[in-house]
Amino acid sequence: MSPTIRRAVIPAAGLGSRLLPLTKATPKEMLPVGDQPVIEHTVRELVDSGITDITIVVSGGKGLIQDHFRPNPGLVEQLRADGKDAYADAVEEVADLARRGHITYLDQHGPYGNGTPVLNAARAFGDEPVLVLWPDDVFVAKVPRAQQLIRAYEKTACPVLALMPMDRSESQRYGVPVVKEDLDGGLLRLTGLVEKPKPEDAPSSYAAIGGYVITPGIIDELREQTRRWQEHRTGEIYLTDAINEYASTRAVYGQVIQGRWYDTGNPVGYLVAQMASALAHPEYGPALRGLVKELDDADAGEGATAAS
Numbered sequence: 041m042s043p044t045i046r047r048a049v050i051p052a053a054g055l056g057s058r059l060l061p062l063t064k065a066t067p068k069e070m071l072p073v074g075d076q077p078v079i080e081h082t083v084r085e086l087v088d089s090g091i092t093d094i095t096i097v098v099s100g101g102k103g104l105i106q107d108h109f110r111p112n113p114g115l116v117e118q119l120r121a122d123g124k125d126a127y128a129d130a131v132e133e134v135a136d137l138a139r140r141g142h143i144t145y146l147d148q149h150g151p152y153g154n155g156t157p158v159l160n161a162a163r164a165f166g167d168e169p170v171l172v173l174w175p176d177d178v179f180v181a182k183v184p185r186a187q188q189l190i191r192a193y194e195k196t197a198c199p200v201l202a203l204m205p206m207d208r209s210e211s212q213r214y215g216v217p218v219v220k221e222d223l224d225g226g227l228l229r230l231t232g233l234v235e236k237p238k239p240e241d242a243p244s245s246y247a248a249i250g251g252y253v254i255t256p257g258i259i260d261e262l263r264e265q266t267r268r269w270q271e272h273r274t275g276e277i278y279l280t281d282a283i284n285e286y287a288s289t290r291a292v293y294g295q296v297i298q299g300r301w302y303d304t305g306n307p308v309g310y311l312v313a314q315m316a317s318a319l320a321h322p323e324y325g326p327a328l329r330g331l332v333k334e335l336d337d338a339d340a341g342e343g344a345t346a347a348s
């Protein structure tokens with residue numbers, strides 16, 4: 041079995057343009073889903089999976105992320121003095137999560153593309169594999185997605201991509217893997233990844249869902265891409281290109297992830313994630329379900345009146 045993974049990178053320098061104007065002043069990573077900002081779901085998933093070294097790669101305007109995870113001793117003291125211990129505990133728990141995940145922040149530097157933040161963080165990796173998770177995916181799973189990826193890496197000692205079954209009509213939104221062999225437990229041997237193909241060109245019915253185990257060999261490919269960019273000043277630095285280059289000569293795997301996935305990076309996905317987590321809330325969920333039914337019945341009633 042390969043050594044386990046303890047580092048992770050969360051690229052969080054993106055503009056969140058698909059959610060404008062909501063993300064005009066608020067980073068998309070800080071939009072709430074349930075009672076946590078989106079990025080806290082990702083950090084929790086990582087810490088629950090045993091990750092002890094998280095790098096969040098940021099750009100200007102992302103200071104709220106740091107504020108959220110920072111300890112607030114003054115606020116906690118005030119809340120305790122006011123007898124509001126439950127709030128004080130909740131505030132302390134978030135800072136403690138950040139401490140357990142040993143979050144550090146890095147500014148993104150370099151050419152456009154989602155490979156750049158990974159390369160920025162790579163100086164600290166040495167020879168270790170790392171997890172890369174996009175910050176706008178929220179997973180609800182018995183075994184966290186990150187843990188499922190780590191297990192696949194422990195079996196294969198190779199790069200691993202998180203995959204979910206996809207309706208082919210959605211292929212133009214995702215990287216679609218080329219599957220060579222279907223192994224046990226949702227593990228697939230891949231020969232590459234086609235980025236956002238037309239449905240008729242999609243090589244499989246799986247989508248890459250923004251979770252990767254990246255090994256030093258992939259980092260070398262990203263370095264090579266960046267070197268070419270520095271020479272010619274053209275192109276962009278993409279993880280998919282690095283993975284494809286790597287997969288042309290070496291083994292890459294996909295792990296079909298068990299669980300529910302919410303892509304909060306687009307307006308519909310964000311609203312669905314909001315609604316699902318509100319309805320699943322242990323305290324407020326039951327009342328909200330009743331309310332949804334009431335609203336639905338009322339709409340149906342109004343429809344009936346208008347039609348009659």
Ligand code: G1P
Pocket residue numbers: 154174213214215216235247248249250280
């Ligand atoms: C990126 C990846 C793509 C993947 C997607 C998942 O695309 O390039 O392969 O399927 O994330 O969210 P983006 O959505 O950033 O265009």
